[in-house]
Amino acid sequence: MTGEQPVLSRDPAALPAELPRGSELPEDHDPLAAGVLMKHQVEWIEDESDLKGAEKGRRTGITYAEALDDTLLAAKKRSEGGQNVFYIGDTKDKGREFIGYVAHFAKIVAGELAEVEEFLFEDQREDGSSKFISAFRVRFASGCRVEALSSRPENIRGLQGAVVIDEAAYHQNVRAVLDSVGALLIWGGKVRIISTHNGVLNPFNELIRESKARKAAGEVTFNWHFIPFSTAVENGLYERVCLIAGKTPTPEGKVAWEAKIRAPYGSRTAAMRQELDAIPAEAEGAALTRVQIEACMETGAPIVRWSLRDEFKNLPEHVRKAEAETFCREKLRPILDSLDPKRPHYLGQDFARSGDGSVVVVGETDAILTRRVRLILEMHNVPFDTQRDVLYFIGDHLPRFSGAALDATGNGAYLAEKAVQRWGERALEVKFSSEWYRVNMPPYIEAFTDQTIVLPRDEDVLKDHQSLAYVGGVIKVPDDMRFKGLDGLERHGDTAIAGALMWHASQLGPVEYGYQPASEATDGGAADWLCPEAAGEERGLW
Structure with missing residues (x-):
């Protein structure tokens, strides 16, 4: 696998298919085939920021896209920018799903017959003690590996490479990630934070607010992607479902399908907005x-x-x-x-x-x-x-x-x-x-x-x-x-x-212009226009 990534398809006429879970991918499923990746997934992969995050709705396909991006990263030689990847989900099942994607992509994209290994990851704590975490791993010929940990390690600073925090709003302490970012970046690491919301006062939402404020001030911080369920629908999720089910998509069917997804929430609009529209609950008042x-x-x-x-x-x-x-x-x-x-x-x-x-x-x-x-x-x-x-x-x-x-x-x-x-x-x-x-x-x-x-x-x-x-x-x-x-x-x-x-x-930053002082202007008329006082007139609007 060379350092050159395949070109990602942007064919708007293609009908993308719904992404099955990691363990359910068909043998011939090629993520780089025309029309497979949706627009927001392509944008996520193409964003090479060291710090990036996604506030998203459920099942919008960002974990799938991140697994593909991580496969491409780990498959490269270290001399070409390859890195280890550590995926930290909120549940063990989420880690297994993620590593299933990676193993499949390793075979289809990188041409490697990678096997999923289950092992115990040793988390070296700062006080010198150790804790063993159940984990899954895929090794690459490049010497790099992708590891999916079942719970958040206490010493994130010890993870050298790309660190992915999935469903961050449901982890106990997202704030610890912030404290660890500097150490991760020193050695060229990357941080990806992905999550649906879990309340307006959750540290994940506070991180988004702080990041946007710092970015507006010109500081280097997380580059955020906003991916509600409606965006996935716009980008072809409904058409993909139809393709899998063998149905013909129609505009009327699309409206009815989205309504069907939202119907189970009933009057619980706050829960629906949080789960699907990436709007944190309690965000009223x-x-x-x-x-x-x-x-x-x-x-x-x-x-x-x-x-x-x-x-x-x-x-x-x-x-x-x-x-x-x-x-x-x-x-x-x-x-x-x-x-x-x-x-x-x-x-x-x-x-x-x-x-x-x-x-x-x-x-x-x-x-x-x-x-x-x-x-x-x-x-x-x-x-x-x-x-x-x-x-x-x-x-x-x-x-x-x-x-x-x-x-x-x-x-x-x-x-x-x-x-x-x-x-x-x-x-x-x-x-x-x-x-x-x-x-x-x-x-x-x-x-x-x-x-x-x-x-x-x-x-x-x-x-x-x-x-x-x-x-x-x-x-x-x-x-x-x-x-x-x-x-x-x-x-x-x-x-x-x-x-x-x-x-x-x-x-936005000031706009600065070069200028010639009025006293040095060669044309008296121009100088008088620039500065009426120079002509003995009181400056005024009219």
């Missing part, structure tokens, strides 16, 4: 407590609230612009001029035209990478073009303006698009979706746990963040969560979403 939020608040940062009368939108354009200019000069300019010119600044906007507030949150990153909110602007009943002018004023006057994330959902698309046109790569249009919330809200929530965000101390801001809740497995403000602020106006978690957008913008 507030995402942040009042204590967590207040611990990240301090006095000082101003909150500016601007509410306009209905007839304002019908005033002549020059009158609207004049009133907006006066507001920006008197209310915003002193705050913006007081910002630290040495700190990068970011903004997030949750857009609204009427009813809810349209909120802009401005934050800076300080020397210890804490995001400190320096200004919150709440606009009520402010016309589109006036919001645009005010947004331009804020962004144009931010010191080291490094990024903006703006709500581009619905009516917000106009303002977000104008921001991109004005600020280019520094501005990001965000269309809210369940996937966006799933990926980007955990890092924001984690910031309150780590106290790496500072908000103004304000009752409305507090209530906005208290309204963040788990809805269908993602963190968002529930659609029906509305309340009146201290000013009597309706709120919908406005500063919480704008704050999350500001946080998101700060995670």
Whole structure:
């Protein structure tokens, strides 16, 4: 077996078949045949990250894909990157199933007549004592081996090679894996963590949240794959079942088949979501407590609230612009001029035209990478073009303006698009979706746990963040969560979403440009345009 892996099939027209268990594979079953691997299995195998994990639904085929990947790894010579593999399942039967896959793949893919050996694995504890664990093993001609252990060894650090933790949420202490990762990586090892969920407070779910927060901050951590049962169905699981059963797949049959799988859960929707949809149970209710939020608040940062009368939108354009200019000069300019010119600044906007507030949150990153909110602007009943002018004023006057994330959902698309046109790569249009919330809200929530965000101390801001809740497995403000602020106006978690957008913008990294100082510009007109003060004019938006 050479170090070159076979090309994995991506033929979308092929009908993949359901994966039997390790001991049930037909003699001629070839995992690399066209159409056998589903899209999410291919993506899992092609991910060569040293640290990767999968939060998955039941029977989505990731254990099968991992066994194939491990077979290819162990079959290679060490000089070509081959390694030993240690599989740690939650039950002895799971280990036997896994090693059955490996033995079959060794014969079909690697051309080796490998036998499954049952033996006692000696787990050397850190205190010098030993514990013997029942295990299964397949040896390869390369000198490497794949071992499936029946229970988690106490000294994971002693396992040099690739370590696979399957159904991690059902192990006693997933946290011990984290403590062992560094030692495993020193010698070029790999760590794979695979599991369905087992509650929102389970260490497996906490690991996912922490990993996503660290990855958003640019740190090297686990690369997570989200594989609910619905994804497997999309990728051909139903068609595979039909192929095995000798039936013809139909769109109607597909809907009925998935409904049949879900029916036994009855009213136990939380259990169904956890088992099939990779949504941890108990994931309902507030995402942040009042204590967590207040611990990240301090006095000082101003909150500016601007509410306009209905007839304002019908005033002549020059009158609207004049009133907006006066507001920006008197209310915003002193705050913006007081910002630290040495700190990068970011903004997030949750857009609204009427009813809810349209909120802009401005934050800076300080020397210890804490995001400190320096200004919150709440606009009520402010016309589109006036919001645009005010947004331009804020962004144009931010010191080291490094990024903006703006709500581009619905009516917000106009303002977000104008921001991109004005600020280019520094501005990001965000269309809210369940996937966006799933990926980007955990890092924001984690910031309150780590106290790496500072908000103004304000009752409305507090209530906005208290309204963040788990809805269908993602963190968002529930659609029906509305309340009146201290000013009597309706709120919908406005500063919480704008704050999350500001946080998101700060995670993307600044866009830096080369420039020529105005004093060195050869064309006077260009210098005056870049810096009106150089021409003796007061700098302004208009």
